[in-house]
Amino acid sequence: MDKHFYITTPIYYVNDVPHIGHAYTTLACDVLARYKRSRGYEVAFLTGTDEHGQKVETAAKANGETPLELADRVVKRFQALWEKLNCSHTDFIRTTQERHKHTVCEQFKKIEASGDIYLGYYEDWYCTPCETFWTETQLLDGTCPDCGRETSKLKEESYFFKMSKYQDQLIKHIEDHPEFIQPKSRRNEILSFVREGLRDLSISRTSFSWGIPVPGNEKHVLYVWFDALTNYISALGYPEDKEGQFEKFWPAVHVIGKDILRFHAVYWPTFLMAAGLPLPEKIFAHGWWTVEGQKMSKSLRNVVEPNMLVDKYGVDAIRYFLLREVPFGLDGDFSHSALVNRVNSDLANDLGNLVSRTTAMLGKYFQGELPAPGPLSETDQALVERFPKTLEKVDKQLEEMAFNKALMSIWELISAGNKYIDDTAPWTLAKNPEQQEQLGTVMYNLLEGIRIISLLVAPFMPETGAKIQTILGCDGNNLVLEGQDQWGGLQPGVQIEKAAPLFPRIETE
RNA sequence: GGCGGUGUAGCUCAGUUGGUUAGAGCAUGCGGCUCAUAUCCGCAGUGUCCGGAGUUCGAAUCUCUGCACCGCCA
Numbered sequence: 001m002d003k004h005f006y007i008t009t010p011i012y013y014v015n016d017v018p019h020i021g022h023a024y025t026t027l028a029c030d031v032l033a034r035y036k037r038s039r040g041y042e043v044a045f046l047t048g049t050d051e052h053g054q055k056v057e058t059a060a061k062a063n064g065e066t067p068l069e070l071a072d073r074v075v076k077r078f079q080a081l082w083e084k085l086n087c088s089h090t091d092f093i094r095t096t097q098e099r100h101k102h103t104v105c106e107q108f109k110k111i112e113a114s115g116d117i118y119l120g121y122y123e124d125w126y127c128t129p130c131e132t133f134w135t136e137t138q139l140l141d142g143t144c145p146d147c148g149r150e151t152s153k154l155k156e157e158s159y160f161f162k163m164s165k166y167q168d169q170l171i172k173h174i175e176d177h178p179e180f181i182q183p184k185s186r187r188n189e190i191l192s193f194v195r196e197g198l199r200d201l202s203i204s205r206t207s208f209s210w211g212i213p214v215p216g217n218e219k220h221v222l223y224v225w226f227d228a229l230t231n232y233i234s235a236l237g238y239p240e241d242k243e244g245q246f247e248k249f250w251p252a253v254h255v256i257g258k259d260i261l262r263f264h265a266v267y268w269p270t271f272l273m274a275a276g277l278p279l280p281e282k283i284f285a286h287g288w289w290t291v292e293g294q295k296m297s298k299s300l301r302n303v304v305e306p307n308m309l310v311d312k313y314g315v316d317a318i319r320y321f322l323l324r325e326v327p328f329g330l331d332g333d334f335s336h337s338a339l340v341n342r343v344n345s346d347l348a349n350d351l352g353n354l355v356s357r358t359t360a361m362l363g364k365y366f367q368g369e370l371p372a373p374g375p376l377s378e379t380d381q382a383l384v385e386r387f388p389k390t391l392e393k394v395d396k397q398l399e400e401m402a403f404n405k406a407l408m409s410i411w412e413l414i415s416a417g418n419k420y421i422d423d424t425a426p427w428t429l430a431k432n433p434e435q436q437e438q439l440g441t442v443m444y445n446l447l448e449g450i451r452i453i454s455l456l457v458a459p460f461m462p463e464t465g466a467k468i469q470t471i472l473g474c475d476g477n478n479l480v481l482e483g484q485d486q487w488g489g490l491q492p493g494v495q496i497e498k499a500a501p502l503f504p505r506i507e508t509e
Numbered sequence: 510g511g512c513g514g515u516g517u518a519g520c521u522c523a524g525u526u527g528g529u530u531a532g533a534g535c536a537u538g539c540g541g542c543u544c545a546u547a548u549c550c551g552c553a554g555u556g557u558c559c560g561g562a563g564u565u566c567g568a569a570u571c572u573c574u575g576c577a578c579c580g581c582c583a
Contacts (some may be wrong), residue, residue, distance in 0.1 A: 185514060185580075185581090186580090186581090187514060188581085189513075192511095192513075196511095196512095196582070196583090215581090258580090261581095262581095325521090326521095338521090338535095345535070346534095348546060349549080351550095352546065353548050353549070354546050354549090356548085357544050357545030357546090357548080359544085359545095360545055364512085364544070365544090407532090411534095421549075422551085425542080425544090427543065455552095500546095501546045504515090504546065505546060505547095506547090
């Protein structure tokens with residue numbers, strides 16, 4: 001079995017500042033990366049920034065700075081956010097880095113050498129105020145569909161990639177690999193798009209200069225997607241692969257927002273085909289967040305700022321909410337009331353309180369010293385047996401990137417723990433000295449259950465996982481399921497103090 | 510306009526190949542417990558399964574049709 005795993009976020013465009021959408025994508029990747037590590041995989045987790053293109057060039061000019069100065073500034077904000085959100089990426093790539101430019105040039109030369117790139121003319125309608133090209137059919141009565149102003153026909157020399165050549169090969173690949181594009185609804189969209197026919201793709205521009213020059217023809221810079229998509233292999237050191245990273249990790253799982261699906265599911269695979277490289281393992285397009293029921297937009301000024309959320313609610317609460325609230329792949333709504341509701345009922349009442357009441361009872365009944373379990377009753381047995389079943393289920397669900405389902409499965413364990421306390425009524429057992437052993441078994445089972453729960457929860461909420469491990473006297477830096485997911489990991493005799501509340505309830509008026 | 514999807518409890522949704530009384534969480538109401546962060550556990554609901562027609566012994570599920578909303582393409 002291949003114990004390597006490569007997961008990527010898109011590289012984020014520096015013309016935008018980080019918002020909840022960026023955070024969502026990156027966190028989803030982080031959860032998967034952490035889970036895979038926890039399962040013994042060597043993980044490469046890549047994120048980064050897309051820094052070229054006309055919009056950046058223009059924005060920088062307007063700010064009186066160079067494009068690179070602008071990028072440097074924005075990159076810091078992304079990096080700071082990932083740190084704040086506890087993201088465990090192993091590399092951060094910038095398209096302005098030499099290693100990236102090198103790979104892009106090599107990739108261009110390779111495809112050109114195979115005869116799939118040719119020089120032609122790119123002809124379209126251009127809206128000067130919007131600085132955007134439109135195709136004939138996109139125009140509304142000959143005017144710009146965005147602003148309604150006049151457009152003019154512009155003819156520009158351009159390099160083209162023979163994308164049309166790969167149409168059938170791509171269709172076949174998508175048909176043969178049902179998991180390639182997910183969710184299914186997106187797969188169908190792409191399939192019907194490709195079946196309608198692929199045109200050759202313009203991959204260079206002469207109208208601006210902030211980009212990677214075309215090898216051998218400096219008048220042209222490479223079109224932003226040819227440049228950007230290549231990051232997934234340039235970060236691995238392709239083509240020289242001096243450190244063997246490409247060999248080890250490619251192909252990747254790409255997690256993206258649904259808006260950039262076509263570039264990843266059509267352009268990128270055909271580029272790879274032309275270069276003779278294996279296609280990505282999986283491309284998963286997730287949905288968008290609305291905010292309090294409204295579309296997020298700069299003009300509505302409702303863009304959710306992740307830093308503020310973390311300061312207000314804590315990292316783990318945000319991480320939990322984003323991945324629990326909505327099925328990955330569907331759109332969701334972000335609202336403060338939903339967030340507070342989740343934190344209070346799931347985190348404070350269910351998980352936090354389970355840890356509190358259990359550790360409190362251990363203190364009260366055993367002075368905090370973990371007793372050895374005795375023989376198991378039917379009730380005990382039923383609880384214990386849930387764990388291996390859930391571990392297996394969660395593994396499947398995360399394989400399918402069904403984060404919310406995985407969390408629901410974990411929460412079934414937490415509920416079972418709370419119910420187990422009710423069923424066994426330790427406070428009653430404690431009154432009868434003859435039931436001391438039975439009481440000890442109950443306490444052991446609860447704490448051992450909490451130990452496994454903490455490891456399951458750790459990829460989603462690393463701080464919480466570590467906190468609970470520490471409370472139990474385990475290593476909070478070793479949040480690994482592999483080899484530690486068997487029942488009975490806790491050693492009787494360890495001292496466990498009553499835990500402070502993990503998640504204080506958020507009181508609302 | 511073409512293709513695809515969705516419509517189930519107050520809210521968010523799950524419902525496998527058609528098969529007993531249609532489910533979960535949250536919210537609501539009632540009861541129980543006292544270890545716990547006033548937390549936990551149990552019980553109770555309410556549903557024209559979007560409308561209509563059809564196939565079938567039997568339809569939330571299959572077919573046709575109408576309506577509403579959404580996505581992709583043009």
